[in-house]
Amino acid sequence: MVLAIQAKNLKIGYMDEEEQITWATRGVDLSVEEGESFCIVGESGCGKSTLASAIAGVLPPHALTMGKLYIFNQLVINESERNYNGIRGKVVSLIPQNPGTSLNPFLTIGDHFYYILRDVKGLSKSDSIKIAQEYLSKVGLGKDVLEKYPHKLSGGMQQRVLIAIALASEVKIIVADEPTSSIDANLRAQILNLLSKLVKEFKVTLLLVTHDLASASKICDRIAVMYAGKVIETGLTSSIISKPRHPYTRMLLDSVPLLGSKKSLNPLPGEPPSLVEDFTWCSFRDRCPFRIEQCSVEPPLIPVEDEPHLVRCWRFREVS
Amino acid sequence: MTLPSLYSRIMRRNLRRTRFKIGVALTTIIVILSIIAPLIAPYPSEGYGYVPANASERKLLPPSTQFPFGTDALGRDLFSRVLTGTRTAVIQAVSVILISLLVGMIIGVCAAYFKGLIEVTLNYFTELFMAVPSIVIALFLRLTIGQGLHVVIISLVIAWWAWYSRIAYVYAKSIVELEYVTLAKLSGLSALKIIPRHVIRNIFQALTVQAISDLGSALLEASAINFMGLGLPPGSPEWGVILYEAITERGIEAFLFSPWLVVFPGLFIFMTTLGFSLIADPLREDLDPRLRRRWKLWF
């Protein structure tokens, strides 16, 4: 299997005006195989978007990086150096979080396709319009959309346009950062299903970021759960859902009515630790009902016997 | 936010910037000069426009050690005149901005707070006075109430308050919509209490920054009015007036042959304005939290 995305001890921080650094990811190890749909799940602020931006090549200029990130074996983040030549739009594309603000209000939808296809593939205007129509019909939109300005479209339509845009340049990886967070709840499932169907059809690797374990479980092959800037559990979707080994994953599952276990876990109240100072203990310790002495040392990702399932908890055997 | 804490934060954040430092230095010098100018001017009475007894022997002398900036057409020491003008400059700029700020803030905030007919009327007047050109008002006042500092200040305030009213209105509008202001209203607190406590306090910083950055423009316009002969009478210790006299005495020849008459007073206007602007510039950027981030062309 070819690895589409591989992160090794990836740390990303943001420096503020007072020169203080918030470490949004504190050492992420991740491998995504070509053609699979991979989900990153976690609560808000755990560093999902930061990771997604790093893969899509859109970290802001004040972000600091350490560790390594490979995209199809090309080293895009090498410690503090970042080089996305030949990656953005050619290998990886992005479905951004807010459809309303992610389309240029001064350009028609057709112009968006034209500039992308011209710059990425050197296509002419008429060719790019043809391709745009093709992909728009794949997402269920007519060609009348091409003439329209973004603000004329509903949120759902804008999100479909963004899916079509990401597919149109025939990239190998699509990063979708909470693509459904700002649209109506009843449309969410529809859009996610469409996305998952299309990535399978075009054999694109999907990296989906979401805080919603339920929808992740429906469309993803594998899941990584993040907490406080690290992956704390990763494995096949079925195995994560049926046998979560990390107390935090169990807690997430418990909050989903259909997926939760019968005897739900009672987490202690609390919040993820501050990401400004470094710490050596398990990041979930303050909220963990299972914590023991040993938890003052952060566990590594431990393989769960005979399954491709890793978990960052000393007591994973007792959790499920 | 209280004024001292605002001040110390501004200083802490900006004193690293060279341009801000230059601005603070220039402004400090000007303010100090405005206080002590009459004491250090070599010919204090000439600074106030009195023609010396021996005037006929020293008309239009170029700069020398005795007269660092030369002398004017009436034989007065230009250095003393320019130095004495510092105080007028500061008084003009500060009083125009302070009065405009006060009037504009009250009207803008009332428009936002009271809504309805009051809002419409006050906004109408704001719109109207934003369009009025100060220099024509100055001309009118000059023709009716004569010359003097009050002409400069009144005409500039008439032309200027509306800009603060507009800004205050826009900021206050977003604040009066907030829940706690509604709650305060419902709990029967009077407008006289709510407005200063909740509204003005929250828009104060933005307005102050705007006011500081307008000090320079106020000085430029005030000296332009004086330069046109619409404000202070001849002989007044004011830079625009000095330039006006230089030119009205003998037309452009006056400064073609005695350029010091033009160079020095203008240089002082420029330095003072520059000082104000250099201080205001980083403040304005600080006001926009998004711009505080380290943006750049990153792709």
Next chain:
Amino acid sequence: MPVSLNYIFKRTMLSILVILGVIVFSYLLLMLTPGDPAVKWAGNPRGPGAVKAIELARVELGLDKPLYVQIANFIYNFLTGNLGLSIAYKIPVSQVVISGFTATLELILFTYLFSIPLGVWLGLYSAIKRGSRIDSFIQSLSIVLASTPTFWLGSLILLASNTFTGFLPYGRVSSKLVLSTGFTPITGFYLLDSLIQGNIPVFIDALVRIIPPALAISVYPIGVLARVTRTLIAEALLEDYVRAAVAWGIKRETIIRQFVLRSIIPPVIQISGLSFVYSLVDAMVVETVVFGREGLGSILLDSLHKADFRVTLALAVYLTAFYIIVNTLVDIVQATIDPRIRL
């Protein structure tokens, strides 16, 4: 696609109301400031004809009638351009103002022709080079430019021109040249008129004489536009749609042109409109006193010396109206080019 007619209508109605308000305001100035309004309207006359002139002014203003009738009368006269003869020039007031207006407008339009592109370019360049030396140089430059007193700079330019080239750019055009070539103004914009008539010598002369005052006036718009553009670009670079465009592989040049620059056009137009009117005052200050040009500046000075209240009030109203019209147009243009405001 048509702009919302409703928006244009509302904006225009408000502007008309404001212009009416300015006329009323200027009348109240005449009435409420110290002194007999009739004496003021007659231009503080002295000598034998004074009593008669004042009586005439009293009738003209209708001072025996109630205030609201006077105001209505005044508004009517203003709108029909029937304000009587100027005290200083003895020709109709509206004619005086309009003739000065074209001269000053030519100067400002010429100034803005190069100031807007130059200012925007400086701002763009410094934003693109954010944090570099050239960025801080341009930032300092724009502050220095916007802080320079126009009339002082104008004097220095005149001085420099005289010292280094021996040429004194005084007046709008050489009167000798006008006589020898038989140049006759049509629109009042000399540059345009001389071109229409194919009168190249006059065109060159007028051009050479308009450049120095234009340079003096240009510092404010260039400085302001450079600073504002830089801020606008900073804001644009933080937009989600720019980030998305980068992720989609759109090239840097395309992003700057189609995503960043497009978004700053409406605010740049608006800032230009506001500073245009500021420059009008600047132009009035330098054009006559420093550069000896005819225009609103010379009218202002003549009104001062002859106590011409009629022209003064007309100037106040016309300039305010001009401001309002420019800014209304700017708003409408802005609405036309911003697809979000189109309805």
